[in-house]
Amino acid sequence: MEIKEELKAYGIKSTKQREAILEILKSSHLPLTINQIRDRLDIEMDLSTIYRVLDVFEAKGIITKTVPLEPAQSVYDYQRHIHKHHLICTQCGKILVIEGCPLHDYEEKVAKNTNYIIQRHQLEIYGICPECQSKL
Ligand SMILES: [Zn+2]
Ligand SMILES: [Zn+2]
Structure with missing residues (x-):
């Protein structure tokens, strides 16, 4: 567009x-x-x-x-409009996008246990990227 x-x-x-x-x-x-x-x-x-x-x-x-x-x-x-998570390097701040989500079953479980209508979630994973690992 x-x-x-x-x-x-x-x-x-x-x-x-x-x-x-x-x-x-x-x-x-x-x-x-x-x-x-x-x-x-x-x-x-x-x-x-x-x-x-x-x-x-x-x-x-x-x-x-x-x-x-x-x-x-x-x-x-x-x-x-693609559901994704971020993988963030704590050393250099580089951010990778991870597609695919392991949390759908978990959301259903939470919805069932709490009677909430689950709308969305956000998840950031933190780590050290390969380049920064080589500088450690
Ligand atoms: Zn890094
Ligand atoms: Zn997700």
């Missing part, structure tokens, strides 16, 4: 800034930090402007925001 049309479909007014940021998030297969987004922009934008755009996107559900325990920077991900 065209970026402009996609923004419209989510009820977001199209601006140059919003189009540029969505383009970057869509073309990245890894979640990005705000600094990585800024580095990829070819138009001048300060961090507070980028934050505001990301807040709007998150509120409208066009992206998801993940706040890792460590490193402290949040990452932003285009909402591809």
Whole structure:
């Protein structure tokens, strides 16, 4: 879908800034930090402007925001409607996306035991990537 049309479909007014940021998030297969987004922009934008755009996107559900325990920077991900988990290196902060989920049975069990309607879950796995292991 065209970026402009996609923004419209989510009820977001199209601006140059919003189009540029969505383009970057869509073309990245890894979640990005705000600094990585800024580095990829070819138009001048300060961090507070980028934050505001990301807040709007998150509120409208066009992206998801993940706040890792460590490193402290949040990452932003285009909402591809694929359920996935993140594997985060605690040394360099690199984030891999893991597709597939082992928690469906567990969710059903929790629903049964608590009478909740389970809507979603989020899971981040932390570790040390092979490159960082070689530097230990
Ligand atoms: Zn690493
Ligand atoms: Zn899952």
